[in-house]
Amino acid sequence: MKRKLFIAGAILLVLIAASFYWLSGSEDTQDIIVGVKQGDFEITVNSTGELNPLRSVSIFGPKKARNSGVREMKILRMVAEGTVVKEGDFIAELDRAELFNKLKEAQDQLIKEEAQFTQAQLDTALQLREARDKILNLEFAVEEKEIRLEQSTYEPPATIKQAEIELEKAKRDFRQAKENYKIKTNQSRAKMTEAAINLGNVRQKVEFIQEILDGFTINAPQAGMVIYARDWGGKKIREGSTVYTWNPEVATLPDLTKMISKTYINEVDIMKITKGQHVKIGIDAFPEKRLSGEVVSVANVGEQKPNSDAKVFEVEIMVNEMDTTLRPAMTTSNLIICETEENAMHIPLECLHNEGDSISYVYKKGGMGITKQEVLVGKSNDNEVIIKSGLQIEDQVFLSTPEGMADSKINLLTPSEKNLAMEK
Structure with missing residues (x-):
């Protein structure tokens, strides 16, 4: 009895295992069926x-640095990309070494021009003072010659003539000295003007370079997030990069x-x-x-x-x-x-098959089996396609070719069905 019960139990287990295997296997191989959808496509x-x-503010290094002879600037320090800053916050610092050298040269030139301007002032003052003294002495000489001529009234004619000649000569020297004084005054004025212009130009150059130096520390013009700019090669500018004065953009602050x-x-x-x-x-x-x-x-x-x-x-x-x-x-x-x-009937693209270039068809599930049905298709997207004719909203179609249906005959649409679909 025990032996019979053991055999019966074993047979039952085998049957259960076989049933489970058969059911699970049929489930894995079962074709996937989807319904035809209708709605906005x-x-x-x-x-x-x-x-x-959409909008962003560009952040530049000193744009006028090119006018001072600087061609490129290295970024010594820069905040990390993505840093959120407020207006006035530090963004980057550029290398000032080359501009410092130019500032030193300009300051040395300024000292030289100031010395030349001072020397021109002293030379002018001295020369004009000497010229004025000469004019004053010649004026006294003319008065002296006039007195001498008056005193020679009773002198011999030769003596009178000599006094007249000396007076005329003194007057001529006096006139010449006054004309020379005017010329020297104009010359001194021109020399001083030239010296003043040279001094002013060098002084402006020094002030210009000092102003540019302030721009080598770059601060945020407004609040925002720092995004590094890209160079002409498309690489992002970052700490250690070189910025060129013809395009000194270092970053942007996007809105x-x-x-x-x-x-x-x-x-x-x-x-x-x-x-x-x-x-x-x-x-x-x-x-x-x-x-x-x-x-x-x-x-x-x-x-x-x-x-x-x-x-x-x-x-x-x-x-x-x-x-x-x-x-x-x-x-x-x-x-x-x-x-x-609007209100379009559509199915997944995987359901659609083609025979040649003219016939599209699907595998439609019906009450009596599976039909290889021709369909007239419309527009499609990446996932689905519109069906104009060949299916109804209640139909169901297969995502893949059902077993044994690949060589079955296609149920073709009638010309009237196609014409009706084309008119819609």
Whole structure:
């Protein structure tokens, strides 16, 4: 009896195991069936983009440094990228060594010009004083000659004549001295003017360099987040980088209240994109966030995609929401809604099959079995396709080819069914 019970139990276990194996195996191999949907159908284009501020303030080193002969400046210190600063906060410090040398040269030149100006003043004062003394002496000489001529009235004619000649000569010397004094005065004035101009130019140069030196310490012109600028090669400027005076930008302070997603659309899809289209935006760093946007700019000219033969067009998308967690350079996923078909019947793209270039069909589940049914398709997106004819809203279709149905005959649509679908 025990032996019979043991055998019966063993058989029962084998049957249970076989049943479990058969059921689980059939479940794994069961075809997936989906229902035909009806509703608003969105024709979309997917793209990856990068967040950028709509507006930003550029932060520059001293723009006038080029006028002093400086061509490049090295960044000695700089706050970390992403630092939130207030107006007046420290941003960066540039190397002043080259400009200090130019300041020393200018200061030495200033000392020299000041000495020359002082010397010109002294020379002018001395020369004009000597000229004035000479004029005064000659004036006395003329008066003396006049007295002598008056006293020679009763002298012989020769003596009188000699007195007249000496008086005339004294007057001529007096006139000449006064004319020379005017010339020397003008010469001294010109010399002093030249010395004053030279001194003023050097003094202005010194003041100009001192003013530029103040700009080698860069402070924030307003509150914001520091984003490093890029050099001509596209690399970010950072501590240790060299800034050139023809483009002394070191960073930007973006306005984070208005952001755009800059993306590039393949030339195959660019004709679908127009300004004003609605966009669903996702942020890779925050998968739970769902933002909305609007296409605000579509490039008219394409460009070559790096390391690819594909041509792309730049598209800018305005982010509607203001979010304090958004940061420049964050990656976005943009679903651009190009068009919406209302009350459209649609199925997943995986359900659709093709025979040649003209016939599209699906595997439809029916009460009597499976039908290989021709369908007339409309527009599609990345996941689904519109069905214009061949299916009804209550129908169910297979995501893959059912076993044994690959070589079955297609149930074709009638010409009237196709014409009716085309008229819709």
